[in-house]
Amino acid sequence: MRSSAAVADGLGGFAVSVIDLDDPGPQEVLVELKAAGVCHTDLDVMAGAASPVVLGHEGAGVVRAIGADVHHVEVGQPVLLTWAIACGSCFACVRGNQVLCESLGLDRGYAHAGATRSLGGHGLPRSFHLGTHSAATVVRREAVVPLPKSVPFASAALLGCAVMTGYGSVVNVAKVHPGASVTVIGCGGVGLNVIQAARISGATRIVAVDTNPGRFALANRLGATDNVLVGPDDPFLRRTATEVAALFAGRGTDYAFECTARPMVGAAPLAFVRNGGTAVQVSGIEQEIPFDMALFEWDKVYINPLYGKCRPSVDFPALFALYENGQLLLDELITHTYELDDLSKAFEDMRSGRSAKGVVML
Ligand SMILES: [Zn+2]
Ligand SMILES: [Zn+2]
Structure with a gap:
């Protein structure tokens, strides 16, 4: 045909x-x-x-x-x-x-x-x-x-990439726990789904970070509790990370998810997590970048999952059910x-x- x-x-x-x-x-x-x-x-x-x-x-x-x-x-x-x-x-x-x-x-x-x-x-x-x-x-x-x-078909079309990637990175990979604090860097298609999956997982503080303040209204609708706008001249987000850490007694959050696909911020999620925290690079950055190993101090984990470890026969029925009961927007x-x-x-x-x-x- x-x-x-x-x-x-x-x-x-x-x-x-x-x-x-x-x-x-x-x-x-x-x-x-x-x-x-x-x-x-x-x-x-x-x-x-x-x-x-x-x-x-x-x-x-x-x-x-x-x-x-x-x-x-x-x-x-x-x-x-x-x-x-x-x-x-x-x-x-x-x-x-x-x-x-x-x-x-x-x-x-x-x-x-x-x-x-x-x-x-x-x-x-x-x-x-x-x-x-x-x-x-x-x-x-x-x-x-x-x-x-x-x-509906239009909503379903999102499930197969942005939703699955965001949700799976939170639920299957990082395994965000109830009561957790989470930073989400970038509030585009994937970042917004990380935010709502963190809410569904029971995270109580979800910090949305973006360079565009216009993104925060939707981020908050999906579950963000705090908004931090990236200031000028902060390409590696170190100043932004300090600002977020200040919201948590200088400690940083339990988890940070990078969802921008911008190589410059590939290492950034490590700067946002507390000692022993988990940094997840969700966006698939694969360029060569300078990497300050001190960012791993101390006991931090950096994960680079593919497609949120998707298991279609398990994850899609779960996503359908979460949509049907109103938790997944x-x-x-x-x-x-x-x-x-x-x-x-x-x-x-x-x-x-x-x-x-x-x-x-x-
Ligand atoms: Zn896609
Ligand atoms: Zn196989």
């Missing part, structure tokens, strides 16, 4: 064009997308693509066709897409690290073998093997999670919606910080 899709051109830009989709193979599912999230990672994919790739890695829609070996969903069923797919039997999977699956995981296997869809007769890979900035996509069965009718996170043809505007609003979370309606 044919589908309109946003395709990165391999030169740093993208265009919305018509692509051909093959029928799903035995272990694949054809999904008609209804909503797709817009994420900073899309900009990285676009900038880093050396050849064409279908953009988008957050999405929800309806199953339109399934392969012979697909049994957990049926045609017509609403689904959420997840890029954390696992085989269940490799070295990492049997040790409980499904997100690091060595067979189907992000850096291996299917992620790169997924170029079965075509553009003018050429193989066309999909971003994170999903390619959700498209009217339809064909994905592996493991990427498809049944979605309850109670969760999703609709409130969507500040802007767009049509696929307006994707460049969506990217622009995200770059400038105008949107907290934009969603393309398909």
